[in-house]
Amino acid sequence: MAHAYEHPHPAVTTDVVIFTLAADSLKVLLVRRAHLPFQNQWALPGGFVEIGEDLEVCALRELEEETGVTGVFLEQLYTFGAPRRDPRERVITVAYYALVPMDRLHLRAAGDAREVAWFRCDALPELAFDHADIVRMAQQRLCAKLQYSTLALQFMPDRFTLGELQRVYEIILGEPQDKRNFRKRMLAYDCIEDTGTERRNGNHRPARLYTVKSPGEVRIIR
Amino acid sequence: MAHAYEHPHPAVTTDVVIFTLAADSLKVLLVRRAHLPFQNQWALPGGFVEIGEDLEVCALRELEEETGVTGVFLEQLYTFGAPRRDPRERVITVAYYALVPMDRLHLRAAGDAREVAWFRCDALPELAFDHADIVRMAQQRLCAKLQYSTLALQFMPDRFTLGELQRVYEIILGEPQDKRNFRKRMLAYDCIEDTGTERRNGNHRPARLYTVKSPGEVRIIR
Numbered sequence: 001m002a003h004a005y006e007h008p009h010p011a012v013t014t015d016v017v018i019f020t021l022a023a024d025s026l027k028v029l030l031v032r033r034a035h036l037p038f039q040n041q042w043a044l045p046g047g048f049v050e051i052g053e054d055l056e057v058c059a060l061r062e063l064e065e066e067t068g069v070t071g072v073f074l075e076q077l078y079t080f081g082a083p084r085r086d087p088r089e090r091v092i093t094v095a096y097y098a099l100v101p102m103d104r105l106h107l108r109a110a111g112d113a114r115e116v117a118w119f120r121c122d123a124l125p126e127l128a129f130d131h132a133d134i135v136r137m138a139q140q141r142l143c144a145k146l147q148y149s150t151l152a153l154q155f156m157p158d159r160f161t162l163g164e165l166q167r168v169y170e171i172i173l174g175e176p177q178d179k180r181n182f183r184k185r186m187l188a189y190d191c192i193e194d195t196g197t198e199r200r201n202g203n204h205r206p207a208r209l210y211t212v213k214s215p216g217e218v219r220i221i222r
Numbered sequence: 223m224a225h226a227y228e229h230p231h232p233a234v235t236t237d238v239v240i241f242t243l244a245a246d247s248l249k250v251l252l253v254r255r256a257h258l259p260f261q262n263q264w265a266l267p268g269g270f271v272e273i274g275e276d277l278e279v280c281a282l283r284e285l286e287e288e289t290g291v292t293g294v295f296l297e298q299l300y301t302f303g304a305p306r307r308d309p310r311e312r313v314i315t316v317a318y319y320a321l322v323p324m325d326r327l328h329l330r331a332a333g334d335a336r337e338v339a340w341f342r343c344d345a346l347p348e349l350a351f352d353h354a355d356i357v358r359m360a361q362q363r364l365c366a367k368l369q370y371s372t373l374a375l376q377f378m379p380d381r382f383t384l385g386e387l388q389r390v391y392e393i394i395l396g397e398p399q400d401k402r403n404f405r406k407r408m409l410a411y412d413c414i415e416d417t418g419t420e421r422r423n424g425n426h427r428p429a430r431l432y433t434v435k436s437p438g439e440v441r442i443i444r
Contacts, residue, residue: 007233007270007272007273008273009231009232009233009234009273010231010234010271010273011229011231012231012232012234012303012314048229049232049303049314050229051229051230051231051232051312052305052312053305054303054304054305055301055303055314076300076301078298079277079298079301079316081234081271081276081277081316082276083274083275083276090273090274092234092271092277092314092316094301094303094314148370
């Protein structure tokens with residue numbers, strides 16, 4: 001069997017999919033590439049792992065270098081390694097993802113990025129490499145995580161109606177939720193509580209206001 | 223920012239965690255290493271990715287070379303890349319896992335493996351590299367998958383009692399399940415059906431026999 005030092009090694013990169021919720025849509029953070037290959041095309045922020053650098057450290061460094069974004073809690077998504085995914089040489093990329101409130105992020109393009117911007121997930125430009133596949137898988141993972149954790153509660157203000165919470169689920173999942181089932185499920189999770197106050201919403205009858213029981217903590221629910 | 227060709231590349235390997243159920247315990251497939259480093263120590267089957275080889279193809283090839291095991295459906299687990307996890311050089315490993323019925327596997331040690339054997343997950347020998355961490359994460363992932371899919375049903379005979387199904391869950395999860403809740407949950411998934419026949423089990427009253435509605439298919443359940 002092959003020993004490493006006798007064989008050519010692949011290059012290894014990290015790429016990062018940062019999602020946010022904004023203006024009633026799920027958005028993803030992209031950079032416009034300053035260099036070849038795929039010069040001027042949009043891509044995920046990312047780059048080559050230094051020989052002594054931890055993978056997640058690399059992901060956070062490249063994210064900050066290219067977009068200015070810091071302080072994000074990344075989760076590893078998947079490693080993409082199809083032999084011809086990069087035209088230059090064999091490049092294996094370890095992809096990470098996160099869902100972050102937009103108001104925490106201050107964008108600034110630099111390094112390999114000519115420009116940085118948010119794009120609606122349902123209206124992406126043509127992406128470099130296999131980055132469209134990576135975004136697609138990250139979206140699937142995000143939807144799955146929404147179903148088994150309290151992730152969505154991080155995006156709620158101090159007090160909110162169940163209708164507002166339902167809207168967050170609908171934006172991320174990309175499809176309408178049944179109101180009655182949704183309410184039943186959310187209350188069964190025992191992660192939010194009735195504040196005892198109400199809000200008058202347009203023409204509807206007043207809606208109860210809820211608050212998150214343990215804000216800041218993402219719990220796994222079954 | 224760094225371009226690949228100007229920088230030293232890490233080596234990339236794949237490692238595979240194969241679980242099975244046997245003699246009332248969850249077991250994992252290990253090989254005894256023929257070569258340095260960690261010579262004669264037990265480790266996961268795995269090895270270096272060829273420069274033009276797909277990651278999953280590499281995982282299956284190394285698994286077959288070292289253990290004789292073929293025809294396994296692998297899922298990617300996680301990529302482990304701590305800078306000093308291999309004493310030789312920087313090695314990043316993409317780990318895969320699978321849960322397979324034991325009767326499908328015919329073991330034969332070869333290549334880099336001096337020996338191949340099943341070990342109980344709760345009584346592992348000291349493992350090479352960070353392979354103990356990899357097995358631990360694979361076990362967590364397996365437990366999670368058991369909760370959101372019909373994975374366990376693949377391990378049931380043609381007809382089985384709910385008590386026998388509960389035992390499979392208990393072996394994999396490593397903890398007793400509440401009988402009433404377990405039955406309620408299993409029936410709610412709508413993946414098994416009552417055959418209308420019964421089996422007399424020792425001193426207990428006769429137990430209903432169930433069968434899997436869509437055998438061979440692993441469904442996601444919520």
